[in-house]
Amino acid sequence: xxxxxxxxxxxxxxxxxxxSSAVSKSSAAARGYFQDRFLRLLxxxxxxxxxxxxxxxxxxxxxxxxxxxxxxxKTQSHLRTQIVSLGAGFDSLYFRLKDIGLLHxxxxxxxxxxxxxxxxxxxxxxxxxxxxxxxxxxxxxxxxITFSGEDYKLLGVDLSDLSELERALEEAGLDKDIxxxxxxxxxxxxxxxxxxxxxxxxxxxxxxxVCFLLYEQMHPEDPFGRVMQQHFSQMNSTLNSLAQYPDxxxxxxxxxxxxxxxxxxxDMNEFFTCCTPEDEQKRVQxxxxxDEYEEWHLKCSHYFVLTASKxxxxxxxxLLPNMTVPRRDGPIGTAGSIPVxxxxxxxxxxxxxxYGHHSVLIKPNVILTTGGFGEEDGxxxxxxxxxxxxxxxxxxxxxxxxxxxxxKRWDERLYHTxxxxxxxxxxxxxxxxxxSSPGLGMLWLKFPETCSASEPEDxxxxxxxxxxAAEPAALRWRHSTTEVTFKGEKYLFLYGGRSAAEPxxxxxxxxxxxxxxxxxxxxxxxxxxxxxSHSACSxxxxxxxxxxxxxxxxxxxxxxxxxELEGGFRWQTVETHPPLIPRYxxxxxxxxxxxxxxxxxxxxxxxxxxxTVVDLITGLCVDYTINAEHLEWPLMLHNHSSVxxxxxxxxxxxxxxxxxxxxGTHLNPEPVSLSLSSILAxx
Numbered sequence: 001x002x003x004x005x006x007x008x009x010x011x012x013x014x015x016x017x018x019x020s021s022a023v024s025k026s027s028a029a030a031r032g033y034f035q036d037r038f039l040r041l042l043x044x045x046x047x048x049x050x051x052x053x054x055x056x057x058x059x060x061x062x063x064x065x066x067x068x069x070x071x072x073x074k075t076q077s078h079l080r081t082q083i084v085s086l087g088a089g090f091d092s093l094y095f096r097l098k099d100i101g102l103l104h105x106x107x108x109x110x111x112x113x114x115x116x117x118x119x120x121x122x123x124x125x126x127x128x129x130x131x132x133x134x135x136x137x138x139x140x141x142x143x144x145i146t147f148s149g150e151d152y153k154l155l156g157v158d159l160s161d162l163s164e165l166e167r168a169l170e171e172a173g174l175d176k177d178i179x180x181x182x183x184x185x186x187x188x189x190x191x192x193x194x195x196x197x198x199x200x201x202x203x204x205x206x207x208x209x210v211c212f213l214l215y216e217q218m219h220p221e222d223p224f225g226r227v228m229q230q231h232f233s234q235m236n237s238t239l240n241s242l243a244q245y246p247d248x249x250x251x252x253x254x255x256x257x258x259x260x261x262x263x264x265x266x267d268m269n270e271f272f273t274c275c276t277p278e279d280e281q282k283r284v285q286x287x288x289x290x291d292e293y294e295e296w297h298l299k300c301s302h303y304f305v306l307t308a309s310k311x312x313x314x315x316x317x318x319l320l321p322n323m324t325v326p327r328r329d330g331p332i333g334t335a336g337s338i339p340v341x342x343x344x345x346x347x348x349x350x351x352x353x354x355y356g357h358h359s360v361l362i363k364p365n366v367i368l369t370t371g372g373f374g375e376e377d378g379x380x381x382x383x384x385x386x387x388x389x390x391x392x393x394x395x396x397x398x399x400x401x402x403x404x405x406x407x408k409r410w411d412e413r414l415y416h417t418x419x420x421x422x423x424x425x426x427x428x429x430x431x432x433x434x435x436s437s438p439g440l441g442m443l444w445l446k447f448p449e450t451c452s453a454s455e456p457e458d459x460x461x462x463x464x465x466x467x468x469a470a471e472p473a474a475l476r477w478r479h480s481t482t483e484v485t486f487k488g489e490k491y492l493f494l495y496g497g498r499s500a501a502e503p504x505x506x507x508x509x510x511x512x513x514x515x516x517x518x519x520x521x522x523x524x525x526x527x528x529x530x531x532x533s534h535s536a537c538s539x540x541x542x543x544x545x546x547x548x549x550x551x552x553x554x555x556x557x558x559x560x561x562x563x564e565l566e567g568g569f570r571w572q573t574v575e576t577h578p579p580l581i582p583r584y585x586x587x588x589x590x591x592x593x594x595x596x597x598x599x600x601x602x603x604x605x606x607x608x609x610x611x612t613v614v615d616l617i618t619g620l621c622v623d624y625t626i627n628a629e630h631l632e633w634p635l636m637l638h639n640h641s642s643v644x645x646x647x648x649x650x651x652x653x654x655x656x657x658x659x660x661x662x663x664g665t666h667l668n669p670e671p672v673s674l675s676l677s678s679i680l681a682x683x
Contacts, residue, residue, distance in 0.1 A: 022090040024057045033058040038092040051288040063305040070318035075179040084109045087187030107151045114156030121147035144168040160195045181211045189216045189241040204259035214306040223634030224298045231663035260308040264319040268300035269603045274321030291435035294638045299661040337627040340672045351387040353667040354655045355639035356414035365391035371413045382412035388459045404462040415477035424449040432477040439475035442466045473509040480536030482543040498532045504551045506530030522568030528560045535588030547583045555582035576621040589644035599637025649677045
């Protein structure tokens, strides 16, 4: 889309976002996310985008299309209606609506910077498919009208000059007394707030029957929002509206204060869940191999669609949901905040800027981190090197890791698990290289039993391939492995996850730790629904499963306990009060009868998940925020790992972050530690 004038001196930088948007929409259309044969003609150049970008532009296009079609449907009894697209850029809305016969009595006005409008007019003239649809009445060149058809007017006007905008629209034939829909798709946020407020007020004041559709960013101050803001600032395209209108409620209040009588607003997670039919959700989710759920949901929580109206009979309410989902309005009632401390590291040591990895305590005060995707040797890649943190004399330091058997490939896996089965042995289960590849199997990691914090320099890890009978059960990722006890013997309980063939798994397997064979242990009771990216912890010889992402790519808020019985195990539900906020991509630990859930992603976007403490006896559930104000970088706690030291009641957070939509990649640069002494003592 083209844009209104920004604060900075380079409106061309803002206009450039429109070209990039057109290319991304065209790429999404080419992959079947939506039908639009005109985008490739208007985009100018072709470039295949990543699946995450496709989903992001799909939900944007669907939200706009949903609201526009609803406006045309609700006003079809009127003899004439009109649509005004502000900052239209190289959008294809008019051509798409015209092609499918929805503009019987509607005139579309598109407004953008004069040079953008001239470029689009020239493009329409030289492209037969476009010019045949719009026709040409020969009105171009008359003042600001760069192209004129019977039901299409293309105007070159700077939106920040409201008087000129009004004069140009009147000259082009805009009627203030017929139903009118204004569209501002990532436009007003680039303007100074006083000027964008004036546009909103002017539309409500001057038109008797009028609707407004707004699609923009929000939530600037959480970690994802900080990365988003930095991206646009570096492009000299500052998002001016965010400080004054940071969330849905502030934007809704803005429209009411500017004269609108009806106003509804949703973030894009809610729109996808509530206003997108289930079969359409499934169709989109199956289009491409996809494994960036966290980034998808975070992107959707930072964009909203708003519809407002005045003078419409009946009221225009396109954002009434088709279904109702539980939501918790207002801020989460937190019991306090936990301060973050940066773990002191020797200068020049890298290797923990990663996500999708796994960290495990292999000895007291010795943490081994394996796999993931991150920064190695100055570039982003799947991680080949292991990393060791050793706590020595009260400080965390990085030790050296030597891999024996270097000819044996680590496979550079992500989303695997590592379970310590003895003092010198750990089992790696599953993981993947890409979302379309089969899951990886099992691997032994052997390290010296003498490894200790008193000798912090070197740890040697030997990689040993294993091919047990249970190998097929391990071909998955985003799963969990937990040690359980049955009749005095230890088993590794493998649960859930996903595979290349199945987007979500709900099966399980008991791996005997002696020979890694699958044991046929009976399990009673209704089990958890299929899920991945959940957490699993050992407790009382059984396993606690919490949260995760379900089959519909919706976060889950359930907690299950796999409890040992005399002849097997039984699933039982752990009731929490208040109910646990659904989340996934978190980590978890159990200490003294309390389940600690750390970070993750949820749809409640007023704040990010911190640490939640669930009392497993009473069910009491208490949320704590993490105070990371003194850190110079955003602390992203998804796709991270964490290790809990029970004696010190210290939680070490390692890695985390990911690709922040089209705004760049953020990886937490160093570990941080949380002291949980105070909150654990209060329960």
